[in-house]
Amino acid sequence: MDILNNPVIQELIRTSATIYTHGWAERNGGNISMLLDDDLSGMTPIKSFPLAFTPPDLTGACIVITGSGKYLKNVSLDPESNLGILRIAEDRAELLWGFKDGSSPSSELASHLFTHSVRRKADPMHHVVTHTHATNLVAMTFIHPLSDRAFTKTLWSMCTECMMFFPDGVSVLPWMPCGTDEIGRKTADKMRDSRIVVWAHHGVFGAGTSPDDALGLIEVAEKAAELYMKVYDKEILSKIDDTRLRELCDAQNIIPRAGYLD
Numbered sequence: 337m338d339i340l341n342n343p344v345i346q347e348l349i350r351t352s353a354t355i356y357t358h359g360w361a362e363r364n365g366g367n368i369s370m371l372l373d374d375d376l377s378g379m380t381p382i383k384s385f386p387l388a389f390t391p392p393d394l395t396g397a398c399i400v401i402t403g404s405g406k407y408l409k410n411v412s413l414d415p416e417s418n419l420g421i422l423r424i425a426e427d428r429a430e431l432l433w434g435f436k437d438g439s440s441p442s443s444e445l446a447s448h449l450f451t452h453s454v455r456r457k458a459d460p461m462h463h464v465v466t467h468t469h470a471t472n473l474v475a476m477t478f479i480h481p482l483s484d485r486a487f488t489k490t491l492w493s494m495c496t497e498c499m500m501f502f503p504d505g506v507s508v509l510p511w512m513p514c515g516t517d518e519i520g521r522k523t524a525d526k527m528r529d530s531r532i533v534v535w536a537h538h539g540v541f542g543a544g545t546s547p548d549d550a551l552g553l554i555e556v557a558e559k560a561a562e563l564y565m566k567v568y569d570k571e572i573l574s575k576i577d578d579t580r581l582r583e584l585c586d587a588q589n590i591i592p593r594a595g596y597l598d
C-alpha cells in the first residue's frame with residue numbers, strides 16, 4: 337500500500353490540522369485513529385507494544401493512530417513520525433509503519449480500541465475515532481448537569497442540525513483519570529448508544545465513518561455548546577422545544593433516542 341497517498345490517510349492528516357486550527361489541540365491534546373480496510377498482511381512488524389487487553393474482535397485489525405505526546409498540528413509536516421500503523425494482536429500491537437522517531441501509540445489507545453470494537457458492531461461503515469479538547473463542550477461540563485439525557489436535550493435545543501446529526505444524543509462521563517483501560521471501557525460502554533462521548537473537564541470522543549464524518553459530528557455538537565455558553569445566562573425568548581424537535585423528526589424521518597423527548 338502506498339501509505340501516504342492513501343486518500344483516507346490524507347483525509348486523517350488534513351483533519352489533524354483542522355482540529356489544531358479550531359483551537360482544540362493545545363500542545364499534544366487530542367488523538368485520532370482509523371481502521372484500515374487495506375490488506376497489510378505482507379507487511380513485516382518493526383516492533384511490538386504490549387497491550388493489557390484487546391477486544392477479541394479486533395485481533396488482526398489494522399489501525400492508523402497518532403503517536404503519544406504528538407502535536408496534531410505537526411501531523412501533516414511529518415506523518416511518518418507522528419502516525420503509526422498497528423496490527424492488533426491478542427496481547428500486543430505490532431508496528432507496521434510509522435513512529436519513525438521511536439514514538440509509541442497515543443496514551444488513549446485503550447479508548448480507541450474499545451470504541452472501534454463497539455462502533456464497528458453497531459455500524460459496519462464505522463472507521464474513525466477522534467478525541468479532541470473542544471472548548472465549549474468542555475466548558476459546559478462545569479455548569480450543566482452531566483446526565484446523558486439532560487446534556488443531549490440542551491444540545492438538541494440549541495441548533496436544528498443537532499437532532500439531524502446526532503439523534504442518538506451524546507453521552508457524558510464524569511471526570512476520571514485519562515489514558516487508562518478503565519476510561520476506555522467506560523467510553524466504549526457509552527458508545528454503544530451514541531457516537532459522541534463527552535469527558536467532563538477534559539474533551540470529547542466522536543466516532544464516524546471517515547475522519548471528516550467523525551470531526552463533523554464533533555463540530556456540530558461543539559457549535560451547539562458554543563451557542564449554549566453564549567446564551568445560558570441570558571433571558572431566553574424563543575427556543576427549539578420538544579414540540580419543535582418532534583416536528584423536525586417527523587419532517588426528516590428521524591428517530592430520536594427513545595425516552596429523551598417529553
Ligand code: 2HA
Pocket residue numbers: 364365366367405442443444467514515
Ligand atoms: O493526547 O488528549 O487525553 C493527549 C490527550 C490525552
Ligand code: ZN
Pocket residue numbers: 365366467468469514538539
Ligand atoms: Zn485529551
